[in-house]
Amino acid sequence: MAFTEIESFGHEQVIFSHNAEAGLKAIIAIHDTTLGPALGGLRMHPYSSDQEAIRDVLRLSRGMTNKAAAAGLNLGGGKAVIIGDPKRDKSEVLFRAFGRAVESLGGRYVTAEDMGTDVNDMEYIFTETGAVTGIDTSHGGSGDPSPFTALGVLQGMRAAGEVTFDGDTLEGKRVAVQGLGNVGYNLAKLLLEDGAKVVACDVDQDRIEAVRAELPQVEIVKNEEIYGVDVDIFAPCAMGAAVSESTIDRIRAKIICGAANNQLDHDELGAELMRRGVLYAPDYVVNAGGLINVSLELEGYSRERALRLTRGIYYNTMKILRLARSEGIPTNEAADQMARQRITSLGRVHNSFSRFRHQRGSAASSSERRISRS
Numbered sequence: 351m352a353f354t355e356i357e358s359f360g361h362e363q364v365i366f367s368h369n370a371e372a373g374l375k376a377i378i379a380i381h382d383t384t385l386g387p388a389l390g391g392l393r394m395h396p397y398s399s400d401q402e403a404i405r406d407v408l409r410l411s412r413g414m415t416n417k418a419a420a421a422g423l424n425l426g427g428g429k430a431v432i433i434g435d436p437k438r439d440k441s442e443v444l445f446r447a448f449g450r451a452v453e454s455l456g457g458r459y460v461t462a463e464d465m466g467t468d469v470n471d472m473e474y475i476f477t478e479t480g481a482v483t484g485i486d487t488s489h490g491g492s493g494d495p496s497p498f499t500a501l502g503v504l505q506g507m508r509a510a511g512e513v514t515f516d517g518d519t520l521e522g523k524r525v526a527v528q529g530l531g532n533v534g535y536n537l538a539k540l541l542l543e544d545g546a547k548v549v550a551c552d553v554d555q556d557r558i559e560a561v562r563a564e565l566p567q568v569e570i571v572k573n574e575e576i577y578g579v580d581v582d583i584f585a586p587c588a589m590g591a592a593v594s595e596s597t598i599d600r601i602r603a604k605i606i607c608g609a610a611n612n613q614l615d616h617d618e619l620g621a622e623l624m625r626r627g628v629l630y631a632p633d634y635v636v637n638a639g640g641l642i643n644v645s646l647e648l649e650g651y652s653r654e655r656a657l658r659l660t661r662g663i664y665y666n667t668m669k670i671l672r673l674a675r676s677e678g679i680p681t682n683e684a685a686d687q688m689a690r691q692r693i694t695s696l697g698r699v700h701n702s703f704s705r706f707r708h709q710r711g712s713a714a715s716s717s718e719r720r721i722s723r724s
């Protein structure tokens with residue numbers, strides 16, 4: 351691999367960090383810092399090979415560049431992975447060693463939670479560096495991002511609904527929610543409050559029982575039935591590639607709008623959905639609420655501001671849907687185009703990176719950031 355692969359993804363910098371005593375094998379990928387520091391979560395996973403970990407971190411960090419740019423944030427794209435089993439290999443020393451690696455980048459990369467890591471891990475990292483978000487509210491952090499992600503998806507749905515059904519209300523619309531986890535559950539709740547009807551599924555029976563108890567209005571169907579249900583909107587909120595060659599024929603909804611990352615198995619499916627008259631609200635545009643929320647930690651967290659910016663996903667989605675319509679291009683292409691254009695045009699005038707360093711301090715003040723663990 352090395353430079354050929356890094357070059358093909360267009361990364362600025364990829365760092366391999368090793369600390370035998372801590373058991374740390376980490377890769378930090380900084381894709382693009384044109385708009386600001388590269389913010390992206392830390393994934394911990396028992397990758398079967400170094401190559402698999404490299405591919406994952408390169409792919410994920412590139413996705414973050416577009417996501418931050420399309421959300422209107424002054425942030426670049428980055429991501430990190432720790433090769434290890436989150437059930438077995440977590441320790442204070444591991445995350446503090448990772449924190450030191452992040453600190454050595456001087457604010458070019460800012461980490462956060464992702465699959466396999468949680469708020470406690472972020473707090474260990476915080477003892478070594480200020481370049482971390484997703485810490486607990488008791489320490490001035492932003493807490494659980496899922497309700498914000500769900501709110502953003504709802505806003506995206508309202509915009510897509512206005513374009514498709516003439517009216518931004520979801521009242522009376524039927525929505526299929528695939529996955530009733532942190533985001534799916536919150537989304538189902540918001541949809542019911544909006545007067546929509548919710549059909550949902552989950553592979554985890556405990557989740558289903560919890561939703562049955564708390565939201566009895568939700569109609570539960572078997573996992574394999576979720577694609578074929580007669581609904582207006584399909585909301586993938588579980589794993590990636592929900593829209594693939596094998597599922598696309600079964601989808602009956604007029605709109606696809608959900609929280610899952612990488613919903614299209616490959617990019618050409620965007621054009622195929624357009625041909626079929628299905629409106630796809632691009633995943634990284636509508637699921638940016640969590641990123642918006644966490645990013646506000648860098649300037650002093652405000653829940654009100656996070657809510658206001660997340661509501662803005664309605665206008666952002668609308669802009670992309672209109673661009674797609676006027677240019678006659680698939681919505682996923684319109685989103686990429688808008689993100690790239692923002693990076694190009696703002697690239698020369700923004701210097702949020704230095705602003706971030708000013709706000710969060712450097713290694714010299716790390717002792718002041720030491721926090722008590724509750």
Ligand SMILES: NC(=O)c1ccc[n+]([C@@H]2O[C@H](COP(=O)([O-])OP(=O)(O)OC[C@H]3O[C@@H](n4cnc5c(N)ncnc54)[C@H](O)[C@@H]3O)[C@@H](O)[C@H]2O)c1
Binds near residue numbers: 495588589640
């Ligand atoms: N949490 C956030 O703020 C956030 C932000 C952006 C994107 N996302 C993406 O949204 C998706 C959901 O995130 P989450 O935080 O709710 O995750 P989660 O793990 O809490 O929930 C996922 C749910 O999907 C279920 N599931 C898994 N495979 C399934 C299948 N084949 N069919 C039906 N259900 C299935 C799981 O049992 C689980 O309940 C993920 O793809 C995530 O990457 C989440």
